[in-house]
Amino acid sequence: MKVLVMDGVSEQGLAPLRQHTDIEVVIGEKMTEDQLVEVIGEYDAMIVRSATKVTPRVVEAAKKLKVIGRAGVGVDNIDRNAATNKGIVVVNAPDGNTIAAAEHTMAMMLGLARKVPAACGKLKNGIWDKKAFLGVELRGKTLGVIGLGRIGTAVAKRAQAMEMNIVAYDPYISEDHARKMAVEIVTLQELFKRADFITIHMPKTKETYHMINEEALELMKDGVRIINCARGGIVDEEALYKFMEAGKVAGAALDVFETEPCTDNPLLKLDNFIATPHLGASTQEAQINVAVDVAEEIVAALRGDLVKNAVNMPSMSPKLLAKIRPFLDLAEKLGTFQAQMLDGRIEKVEVVYSGELAKYDVNPVTTILLKGLLDPILQENVNFVNATLVARNRGISVVQTTKENGEDYHNLITVYIYTDKGRRMLSGTLFQGNDPRIVNIDGFRINAATQGHMLVVPHIDKPGIVGKVGTVVGDMAINIAGMQVGRIELGGKAIMVMMVDNTLPTNALEQLATIDGILEVKMVSL
Numbered sequence: 001m002k003v004l005v006m007d008g009v010s011e012q013g014l015a016p017l018r019q020h021t022d023i024e025v026v027i028g029e030k031m032t033e034d035q036l037v038e039v040i041g042e043y044d045a046m047i048v049r050s051a052t053k054v055t056p057r058v059v060e061a062a063k064k065l066k067v068i069g070r071a072g073v074g075v076d077n078i079d080r081n082a083a084t085n086k087g088i089v090v091v092n093a094p095d096g097n098t099i100a101a102a103e104h105t106m107a108m109m110l111g112l113a114r115k116v117p118a119a120c121g122k123l124k125n126g127i128w129d130k131k132a133f134l135g136v137e138l139r140g141k142t143l144g145v146i147g148l149g150r151i152g153t154a155v156a157k158r159a160q161a162m163e164m165n166i167v168a169y170d171p172y173i174s175e176d177h178a179r180k181m182a183v184e185i186v187t188l189q190e191l192f193k194r195a196d197f198i199t200i201h202m203p204k205t206k207e208t209y210h211m212i213n214e215e216a217l218e219l220m221k222d223g224v225r226i227i228n229c230a231r232g233g234i235v236d237e238e239a240l241y242k243f244m245e246a247g248k249v250a251g252a253a254l255d256v257f258e259t260e261p262c263t264d265n266p267l268l269k270l271d272n273f274i275a276t277p278h279l280g281a282s283t284q285e286a287q288i289n290v291a292v293d294v295a296e297e298i299v300a301a302l303r304g305d306l307v308k309n310a311v312n313m314p315s316m317s318p319k320l321l322a323k324i325r326p327f328l329d330l331a332e333k334l335g336t337f338q339a340q341m342l343d344g345r346i347e348k349v350e351v352v353y354s355g356e357l358a359k360y361d362v363n364p365v366t367t368i369l370l371k372g373l374l375d376p377i378l379q380e381n382v383n384f385v386n387a388t389l390v391a392r393n394r395g396i397s398v399v400q401t402t403k404e405n406g407e408d409y410h411n412l413i414t415v416y417i418y419t420d421k422g423r424r425m426l427s428g429t430l431f432q433g434n435d436p437r438i439v440n441i442d443g444f445r446i447n448a449a450t451q452g453h454m455l456v457v458p459h460i461d462k463p464g465i466v467g468k469v470g471t472v473v474g475d476m477a478i479n480i481a482g483m484q485v486g487r488i489e490l491g492g493k494a495i496m497v498m499m500v501d502n503t504l505p506t507n508a509l510e511q512l513a514t515i516d517g518i519l520e521v522k523m524v525s526l
């Protein structure tokens with residue numbers, strides 16, 4: 001397998017990839033989109049930082065690509081929709097550069113407060129000017145943190161050590177998190193009105209684009225200082241320039257710009273403006289951390305193992321993964337079983353989780369069940385990444401229900417598939433927590449392992465049927481490994497599940513279907 005590594009990702013951090021003899025690591029030079037389109041077809045994985053743009057054209061040309069790794073947090077240089085449609089996992093390394101970005105923010109804040117870069121520049125030009133560089137202290141000032149995630153939280157902690165008061169705006173975090181941090185949660189307008197320093201730590205989205213615009217700047221305190229080490233485009237650079245020129249904004253520090261690289265921005269001419277070329281994550285430690293994290297994820301993805309930090313499929317903490325991992329295989333098998341049982345066009349998939357499993361986030365289990373169901377039916381490659389999207393694109397409604405009060409089993413997964421021809425039902429559980437079993441087919445209780453070939457024969461419960469089926473199977477010289485019959489009432493409908501060593505040919509299945517009393521014949525291979 002070949003992994004293309006772009007953008008100067010730390011060599012030291014690539015050790016998890018290099019230790020595998022079946023993985024070839026190719027260090028790529030800076031490439032245009034056309035050049036990347038030309039070479040990407042030969043790679044199974046790629047790692048980028050922020051310089052390489054993984055556009056829809058690049059994704060389209062990637063014939064073997066299974067995973068794209070971002071050695072960092074923001075994945076805005078990767079077209080996630082294109083990757084998801086193609087079933088390519090996108091992983092990031094969200095934790096490794098938190099401290100680097102937080103410390104860079106503190107450097108920017110202190111640099112603004114004490115005008116360090118401008119004073120340094122003047123002195124290097126031979127001018128000893130003390131008067132021009134009277135600064136302000138951080139102690140006692142109010143810091144407004146917009147986005148109290150990993151980096152925002154780390155900045156808030158460091159600013160508290162400088163005896164600043166912290167107010168924060170983040171509509172998606174819990175009040176509890178803020179309370180534990182001794183951070184006051186306020187509205188955006190209140191933050192603008194109260195903060196002496198404002199620092200931004202959220203992703204660039206439709207909602208956050210140009211959040212710091214003329215209207216916002218108008219609301220801010222005179223003499224406010226603004227720092228953005230998150231993403232370019234959150235601050236409207238033209239509006240910022242206008243308000244800095246007018247003296248309303250006492251200083252601003254940007255590590256990120258709407259267009260990067262950025263070398264001819266009018267802001268760069270202002271003395272009270274500090275700029276760094278997207279250096280937030282540029283520490284030796286952070287670069288090793290993110291490279292190691294992403295390299296480990298790439299290995300997991302290439303091996304078909306679950307990854308922790310996928311941004312385009314259900315995410316799983318290690319704790320959740322440990323709880324639900326045994327059910328993932330069972331769910332995929334239930335989906336694959338149903339794919340071979342159903343007739344007609346799938347309209348709805350309903351998955352009911354009961355028992356202890358229902359206490360956990362079961363979204364990943366439903367996703368893998370959909371993969372098991374749709375992959376054998378569809379031409380396109382359906383995997384954990386795109387299964388939900390493929391279902392949605394085909395107009396299949398997916399309903400997930402949890403019932404903590406289990407039925408007869410400690411844990412039970414029941415899947416109902418509704419088609420234009422009817423409904424099929426299938427339940428599975430784990431015996432002793434690790435032995436996957438099918439325990440109900442269309443209302444008939446059985447006990448079948450989730451492997452091998454099974455002849456599933458709904459029929460009318462009457463003497464002779466089992467013998468006739470056995471004769472046809474025997475005539476094909478196919479060995480019968482075991483058999484289960486489930487029935488609800490004597491003489492009513494029943495189901496036979498015969499474990500066989502090989503699949504039966506179509507003519508044998510057709511012959512079975514003609515036996516009096518047999519309602520349907522399905523060959524299921526797991």
Ligand SMILES: NC(=O)c1ccc[n+]([C@@H]2O[C@H](COP(=O)([O-])OP(=O)(O)OC[C@H]3O[C@@H](n4cnc5c(N)ncnc54)[C@H](O)[C@@H]3O)[C@@H](O)[C@H]2O)c1
Nearest residue numbers: 074101147148149150151170172201202203229230280281
């Ligand atoms: N300059 C750099 O080199 C560098 C380095 C690392 C990270 N970053 C960037 O920093 C940003 C933060 O990274 P992180 O690791 O802390 O991410 P995170 O996901 O831990 O935190 C982001 C926070 O933003 C909040 N948020 C989302 N939308 C919001 C909105 N409309 N208003 C207010 N808050 C909102 C979220 O609730 C979340 O708490 C990201 O954009 C990341 O790409 C930049």
Ligand SMILES: O=C(O)CC[C@@H](O)C(=O)O
Nearest residue numbers: 049050071072073074281
């Ligand atoms: O790779 C970098 O240098 C920047 C990373 C940073 O923007 C991120 O989002 O993690």
